Amino acid sequence: xxxxxxxxxxxxxxxxxxxxxxxxxxxxxxxxxxxxxxxxxxxxxxxxxxxxxxxxxxxxxxxxxxxxxxxxxxxxxxxxxxxxxxxxxxxxxxxxxxxxxxxxxxxxxxxxxxxxxxxxxxxxxxxxxxxxxxxxxxxxxxxxxxxxxxxxxxxxxxxxxxxxxxxxxxxxxxxxxxxxxxxxxxxxxxxxxxxxxxxxxxxxxxxxxxxxxxxxxxxxxxxxxxxxxxxxxxxxxxxxxxxxxxxxxxxxxxxxxxxxxxxxxxxxxxxxxxxxxxxxxxxxxxxxxxxxxxxxxxxxxxxxxxxxxxxxxxxxxxxxxxxxxxxxxxxxxxxxxxxxxxxxxxxxxxxxxxxxxxxxxxx
Numbered sequence: 001x002x003x004x005x006x007x008x009x010x011x012x013x014x015x016x017x018x019x020x021x022x023x024x025x026x027x028x029x030x031x032x033x034x035x036x037x038x039x040x041x042x043x044x045x046x047x048x049x050x051x052x053x054x055x056x057x058x059x060x061x062x063x064x065x066x067x068x069x070x071x072x073x074x075x076x077x078x079x080x081x082x083x084x085x086x087x088x089x090x091x092x093x094x095x096x097x098x099x100x101x102x103x104x105x106x107x108x109x110x111x112x113x114x115x116x117x118x119x120x121x122x123x124x125x126x127x128x129x130x131x132x133x134x135x136x137x138x139x140x141x142x143x144x145x146x147x148x149x150x151x152x153x154x155x156x157x158x159x160x161x162x163x164x165x166x167x168x169x170x171x172x173x174x175x176x177x178x179x180x181x182x183x184x185x186x187x188x189x190x191x192x193x194x195x196x197x198x199x200x201x202x203x204x205x206x207x208x209x210x211x212x213x214x215x216x217x218x219x220x221x222x223x224x225x226x227x228x229x230x231x232x233x234x235x236x237x238x239x240x241x242x243x244x245x246x247x248x249x250x251x252x253x254x255x256x257x258x259x260x261x262x263x264x265x266x267x268x269x270x271x272x273x274x275x276x277x278x279x280x281x282x283x284x285x286x287x288x289x290x291x292x293x294x295x296x297x298x299x300x301x302x303x304x305x306x307x308x309x310x311x312x313x314x315x316x317x318x319x320x321x322x323x324x325x326x327x328x329x330x331x332x333x334x335x336x337x338x339x340x341x342x343x344x345x346x347x348x349x350x351x352x353x354x355x356x357x358x359x360x361x362x363x
Contacts, residue, residue, distance in 0.1 A: 031040060048189045049228050051143040055136075060193050068186040070144035074151045075178035083152075083159055084171055095250045098156055101149040102243025102292075103299060108146065109236030110296025111303075146236075153239060154181060192228070196221040238285050241292025260287045 048067065052060045086093050158177045162170050199217025204209050249257035260283075268280035 004185045040363065048147070048186070048224065049232070051139060052193055057197075059136070061190060063136065064190050064193065065188055066140050067147065068182060070140065071151060071182050071186065072179070074144065074148045075155060075182065076175070077306045078090075078148070079152050079155045080171070080174055080178060084157055084167065084174070087154055087163065087170070088167060091343050094156060095160075095247050098152060098243055099247040100121045101152050102240040102247065103295065105149050105236045105240030106244065106292040106296030107240075107299040107303070108296075109233050109240065110293055112233050112236075113293070114297075114300055150239065151178075153243060192224070195224070234289060237292035237296060238289040239292075241290070241295065242284075242290035244295055245291055246286055256291070262283060263287070 048064075051067065052063050055063060083094065086097075155174060155178065158174055159170065162173050167172065194217045199214045199221070202214030203218065205211060205214070245257055245260060248254075264280045264283045267283045268274065268276045273278055
């Protein structure tokens with residue numbers, strides 16, 4: 001009896017070691033896949049804060065939470081099952097589908113630039129929360145649609161890194177990637193939009209040095225949001241253009257990709273070391289963004305000429321606010337306050353925060 005029990009325990013221990021090794025393998029593969037998608041993760045992080053720039057502070061984190069849930073739903077319910085099935089039975093469909101998503105990103109980025117330059121489709125600066133739940137729902141829907149494209153790019157890039165794995169291993173790895181990247185992206189976004197709250201908290205401390213840091217965070221927030229807004233638009237064009245560039249190459253039209261790659265190699269070889277690699281990456285990014293802008297401009301022109309396109313899309317943008325109107329209109333803190341411990345005035349911009357204490361900072 002004791003011999004049988006020891007044999008059973010040995011089998012259990014062996015199974016546990018195999019399971020642990022499998023978990024380690026999945027974690028390592030998920031890490032490699034996530035690193036390959038790091039560029040798109042940065043883009044996703046840059047794009048999202050635009051959607052809460054002009055809303056009441058009471059609604060910022062709830063809106064980010066709604067977008068986070070939408071992002072998880074995009075990855076786990078829609079993208080993951082579809083790309084697993086396609087990778088198993090129709091891998092040739094992945095590139096055209098991804099190119100459709102890239103075209104949407106190019107269109108969105110080019111349309112934002114066109115609206116800014118032409119003044120067409122000017123949006124209201126009233127915070128979304130003051131226009132009712134329907135407007136907020138429309139804005140969140142737009143954010144989730146944009147996330148769908150970026151998430152698809154992340155998941156497909158990750159899938160390409162583990163394409164040789166068995167189906168179940170692929171599913172487990174991509175599940176880890178989907179959850180991990182979503183938590184990372186929207187956790188960083190939440191920190192960004194709460195930076196000035198943290199600054200107000202520091203401005204109320206007794207230490208003059210800490211107060212200065214707090215004042216700097218509050219004063220720097222509008223500029224940071226402006227930079228993020230610009231980067232978000234550029235990211236749409238860059239990612240969308242790169243999807244189109246690679247997709248055309250995979251579909252058989254090699255000339256655009258080979259031309260960009262040739263210039264990229266020239267830059268890399270001309271400058272030694274890590275700087276050369278960075279400049280080569282920037283070269284590829286630049287040409288991808290130019291292609292994205294040109295392709296997006298064509299799509300915007302077609303959309304403007306369609307009888308049903310122009311008005312409907314402008315109405316959708318008006319509902320979720322102008323994300324390019326300047327960070328000074330963010331609507332976070334309005335009055336000029338004084339730190340409770342005599343830390344001096346704290347400049348605040350936008351409408352007065354609601355009395356329901358929508359922010360965790362000392363107001």
